[in-house]
Amino acid sequence: MSLLLSPTQIESLLGLPIYPTSVSAAGDAVFFLARGEEDKRLGILAAAGSAQADRFAGDRSEKGGLILALCPLTAANAQALRAAFAWLTPTTLGLRTSAGCGDRLGLATPGHIHAARAAPGIAMIFAQQSIRENTRTGRTPQDVMDDATWGVFQEGWREGYGADADHLKTTADADSTAAAGYTFFTVDPGDHVDDAAHTATFTELQMKVAGLPWAGPSPGSGQALDSSVADMKARYLGKPFDLEDLRLIFTEEDLFRAAAKYARAVLHAARMYRHLNGKITGRPWELEVSVDETNTPTSHLEHLYIASELKRLGVRWVSLAPRYVGRFEKGVDYIGNLLEFERSFAGHAAIARAFGPYKLSLHSGSDKFSIYGIAARHAAGLVHLKTAGASYLEALRATASFDPGLFREIMAFAIERYETDRASYHVSAELAKVPPLNTMSDADLPGLLDQFDARQVLHVTYGSVLNDARFKKRFFTGLAAHETEHYATLERHFIRHLQPLCEK
Ligand SMILES: [Zn+2]
Numbered sequence: 001m002s003l004l005l006s007p008t009q010i011e012s013l014l015g016l017p018i019y020p021t022s023v024s025a026a027g028d029a030v031f032f033l034a035r036g037e038e039d040k041r042l043g044i045l046a047a048a049g050s051a052q053a054d055r056f057a058g059d060r061s062e063k064g065g066l067i068l069a070l071c072p073l074t075a076a077n078a079q080a081l082r083a084a085f086a087w088l089t090p091t092t093l094g095l096r097t098s099a100g101c102g103d104r105l106g107l108a109t110p111g112h113i114h115a116a117r118a119a120p121g122i123a124m125i126f127a128q129q130s131i132r133e134n135t136r137t138g139r140t141p142q143d144v145m146d147d148a149t150w151g152v153f154q155e156g157w158r159e160g161y162g163a164d165a166d167h168l169k170t171t172a173d174a175d176s177t178a179a180a181g182y183t184f185f186t187v188d189p190g191d192h193v194d195d196a197a198h199t200a201t202f203t204e205l206q207m208k209v210a211g212l213p214w215a216g217p218s219p220g221s222g223q224a225l226d227s228s229v230a231d232m233k234a235r236y237l238g239k240p241f242d243l244e245d246l247r248l249i250f251t252e253e254d255l256f257r258a259a260a261k262y263a264r265a266v267l268h269a270a271r272m273y274r275h276l277n278g279k280i281t282g283r284p285w286e287l288e289v290s291v292d293e294t295n296t297p298t299s300h301l302e303h304l305y306i307a308s309e310l311k312r313l314g315v316r317w318v319s320l321a322p323r324y325v326g327r328f329e330k331g332v333d334y335i336g337n338l339l340e341f342e343r344s345f346a347g348h349a350a351i352a353r354a355f356g357p358y359k360l361s362l363h364s365g366s367d368k369f370s371i372y373g374i375a376a377r378h379a380a381g382l383v384h385l386k387t388a389g390a391s392y393l394e395a396l397r398a399t400a401s402f403d404p405g406l407f408r409e410i411m412a413f414a415i416e417r418y419e420t421d422r423a424s425y426h427v428s429a430e431l432a433k434v435p436p437l438n439t440m441s442d443a444d445l446p447g448l449l450d451q452f453d454a455r456q457v458l459h460v461t462y463g464s465v466l467n468d469a470r471f472k473k474r475f476f477t478g479l480a481a482h483e484t485e486h487y488a489t490l491e492r493h494f495i496r497h498l499q500p501l502c503e504k
Helices: 007-014 075-084 109-117 131-137 141-155 171-179 202-210 229-236 252-279 300-312 338-355 369-378 390-402 404-424 442-450 452-460 462-466 472-481 483-502
Strands: 024-026 029-035 040-047 059-063 066-071 098-101 123-130 162-168 184-187 241-243 246-248 286-290 319-321 359-362 383-387
Touching: 007 029, 007 040, 007 066, 029 141, 075 141, 098 109, 098 162, 098 483, 109 123, 109 141, 109 390, 109 483, 123 131, 123 141, 123 184, 131 162, 131 462, 141 162, 141 171, 162 171, 162 286, 171 184, 171 252, 184 252, 202 252, 229 252, 229 300, 241 338, 246 300, 246 338, 252 286, 252 300, 300 319, 300 338, 338 359, 338 369, 359 369, 369 383, 369 483, 383 483, 390 404, 390 442, 390 452, 390 472, 390 483, 404 442, 404 452, 404 462, 404 472, 442 452, 452 462, 462 472, 472 483
Parallel strands: 098 123, 098 383, 123 162, 162 184, 184 286, 286 319, 319 359, 359 383
Antiparallel strands: 024 029, 029 040, 040 066, 059 066, 241 246
């Protein structure tokens, strides 16, 4: 019997529905994803004695010279599948316009892919979680990677994808994600940013700068800035920086403020870069530097200082996330003056071209519909958009439509948890403004996901909801049973993120 079977023939042989887009041949075997009664299975059809099929663990039967195997979606099988198909292994994206779709549930990749197909040319990241998100969802970097792998396989997405180890703060975080095969490392030196420098007096700034780790035991060790106050002044003072239409001139106070605020962060980023460089060998990887989770906006002069110092310390990066003007609150549109954002972003883009080029990264990028076009235009496509919580919210929107009872319970619990759970997030939702559930019909519930306060309340409480035994299983089972609706909801929402990025 030939292995060149149609999806329908495979289904009748198997007695189970399969995902037609997943059917892929490698060597002497055909692989596909099947929908079992309880869960998904990796199916393999191969000639008897196939070496390919032997690399996977699962139930197998042999009939008429054919092996038919049904394998659980384990980490080992995911690893073997990545080895069989190069397009399943995450890759670097370089300077292509790109978008990262964090997926806290591990179910969203097919929906993200449906949206990506409607926005051709955008390089996608499907595996993306921070250590904080992993802690709150009880997943490991490997789980996140494998869930993305299965989603990419299900859809037969062969355009390549990246894997973002997001908001890495320590070398230990870097190690666990490097081991899991991540390709895009977002180093967050925010803990080393001195926000107090933002409003410090010049005298205070001079003291802070004098106290920086200028010299270490051996130059190039990454322990020190390998410079001096005099060197720094010579590098930045007494000359204009002309970057296209933007002319930047440091006063001594500007320079000391930039150094006091960011020098230790730059040094930490350089240390993380060196660490990763030593750790990851024999495969490509790329770096993003993010200072978005700090309290004060990054000025143009500060951005220039950061980029110039990173370069001086030998760091190479593909994207940088400054803290922009205005408010990037979770799960809602940009809050602030759009003209001011545009003017400011245009300057950041000029700096990124002059000192890179590198991409400007938009963190907390979910639902910032009013700025995507502005960003894509001014950066001429050198943009990375990062969304993390939107997929969870859209899963809730889908749930509200097919299981209103469960959604009401989750919403009521989120309201209870909000004041506690909001602590580490930029949100301004007020509980009093969430429409009362008991006045809403079931048909109105999905619309709550468009209401500012309800959306933020649901956004920041994901850890509590996913760790509560009352919800977790029902939530996941419901999404699995209604995956077509789930994917369609994600697709609708993410198209609105991705398509504006295509307009350069
Ligand atoms: Zn961020």
